[in-house]
Amino acid sequence: MMHQKTIKELSALLHTKQVSATELAQHYLDRISSSGHNAFLDVNPELTLAQAKAADARIAAGNAGPLTGVPIAHKDIFVTQGWRSTAASKMLGNYVSPFDATVVTKFADAGMVTLGKLNCDEFAMGSSNENSAFGFVTNPWDALAVPGGSSGGSAAAIAARLAPAATGTDTGGSIRQPAAFCGITGIKPTYGRVSRFGMIAFASSLDQGGPMARTAEDCALLLNEMVGFDERDATSLTAEQGNAREDFTRDLNAPLAGLRIGVPKEYFGEGLAADVEQAVRAALDQFVKLGATLVEISLPKTSLSIPVYYIIAPAEASSNLSRFDGVRYGYRAPEYTDLQDMYKKTRAQGFGKEVQRRIMVGTYVLCHGYYDAYYVQAQKIRRLIADDFQAAFRDQCDVIMGPVAPSVAWDLGSKANDPVANYLADIFTLSTSLAGLPGMSIPVGFGAGEKNGKRPVGLQIIGNYFAEAKLLNIAHQYQQATDWHNRAPEGI
Numbered sequence: 001m002m003h004q005k006t007i008k009e010l011s012a013l014l015h016t017k018q019v020s021a022t023e024l025a026q027h028y029l030d031r032i033s034s035s036g037h038n039a040f041l042d043v044n045p046e047l048t049l050a051q052a053k054a055a056d057a058r059i060a061a062g063n064a065g066p067l068t069g070v071p072i073a074h075k076d077i078f079v080t081q082g083w084r085s086t087a088a089s090k091m092l093g094n095y096v097s098p099f100d101a102t103v104v105t106k107f108a109d110a111g112m113v114t115l116g117k118l119n120c121d122e123f124a125m126g127s128s129n130e131n132s133a134f135g136f137v138t139n140p141w142d143a144l145a146v147p148g149g150s151s152g153g154s155a156a157a158i159a160a161r162l163a164p165a166a167t168g169t170d171t172g173g174s175i176r177q178p179a180a181f182c183g184i185t186g187i188k189p190t191y192g193r194v195s196r197f198g199m200i201a202f203a204s205s206l207d208q209g210g211p212m213a214r215t216a217e218d219c220a221l222l223l224n225e226m227v228g229f230d231e232r233d234a235t236s237l238t239a240e241q242g243n244a245r246e247d248f249t250r251d252l253n254a255p256l257a258g259l260r261i262g263v264p265k266e267y268f269g270e271g272l273a274a275d276v277e278q279a280v281r282a283a284l285d286q287f288v289k290l291g292a293t294l295v296e297i298s299l300p301k302t303s304l305s306i307p308v309y310y311i312i313a314p315a316e317a318s319s320n321l322s323r324f325d326g327v328r329y330g331y332r333a334p335e336y337t338d339l340q341d342m343y344k345k346t347r348a349q350g351f352g353k354e355v356q357r358r359i360m361v362g363t364y365v366l367c368h369g370y371y372d373a374y375y376v377q378a379q380k381i382r383r384l385i386a387d388d389f390q391a392a393f394r395d396q397c398d399v400i401m402g403p404v405a406p407s408v409a410w411d412l413g414s415k416a417n418d419p420v421a422n423y424l425a426d427i428f429t430l431s432t433s434l435a436g437l438p439g440m441s442i443p444v445g446f447g448a449g450e451k452n453g454k455r456p457v458g459l460q461i462i463g464n465y466f467a468e469a470k471l472l473n474i475a476h477q478y479q480q481a482t483d484w485h486n487r488a489p490e491g492i
């Protein structure tokens, strides 16, 4: 079936005209309309099929690129003309953007066909997709499990074969962790490589878009279109700073002999579930078979990444979200007495609980009197966290590997009323984000203790700045030797 194919395979079928972009788009639209995962927040078949028709014309005219006619769905953090852009918030419930995010434009220019918008945690705040104002998403491997978050819709859509490709955003793990929970592949690039223009802001010094797909090879093809300087994003890296476009597929087949893999001891301590540890260690053994050596390293500030992130991210969020005031766009409370009252009611009604909690924490840590004690301290420790990684890369290893999350996907509802339990589960992804490093997740097995089905385990691969091609090479070599990435949930 077409939906079992990778992007690479679909591209070949499209180019040899064994399938048309229109047939492919219709096939996925049919799958989406009959799926029960709540992964999509908006679809618009008319717009999708118009894009597919244009892709077919381009293929017929002989000026198609490798992704022309391949369908993609966008996390509802990227704004899109035509489809609603809600950030999974009531605040933007009916919002339609007058422009496309840069990432959306780049994929459209490559001829990709947009399938619709994907559910996520409200304003990308969360680790389970349960913070969406439009309902939770179920994990295609086990309907009782969360899909992870915040890019839970993206990961679930790929795992359920509702889309061969999706965009995600990662502020503290939101590409890597849902990829792990849903048994797919995702990469968060070096901070600044992918434009944030049109990506609804959460914490601007951390937010970074990236691709999610079945395989590392597919992620490389997608990343080829995604990166590059954008003058409309103030923190976008220029080509001179190292952000030139490059072919991320170029090193996919390089052998791994001699690769030094750093294994941080802090990632394997108490708190790591035995089933996750077992699958991750088996993956590390596979890399040894492929010619790599394992080196034990230490990232001593790992545990500080949680308090540091949960100061900095809410601080930036409280500032970014001040724009939602009911005046310019988005939700406005229907009844109010004066301007102050309108602001208050709009924000109390429009934002969900977790978003309100973060606005309050963020406002608190930025207050005169607390700023030095919390925000400035957190910024200092952020630098020390980044320094730990640099010491490891300088002296000991080429890449770092470990678990993505301390457990497999948890049960829906089990942590929904416990924000701290959610925050603690981010322990292995936050420091990479604080340091601005690239990181990816690949499927490496399944956990024990399944109730209703299997729950996947992800391996995290972290590289130095601009090491995306290396990470993709490493992941691809693993995927050539194993078949976890080809497994599909039952019945798909």
Ligand code: GLN
Binding pocket: 124, 125, 126, 127, 149, 150, 169, 170, 171, 172, 173, 174, 175, 202, 313, 426
């Ligand atoms: N789980 C983290 C948070 O809630 C990370 C979210 C993200 O990366 N967008 O903030």
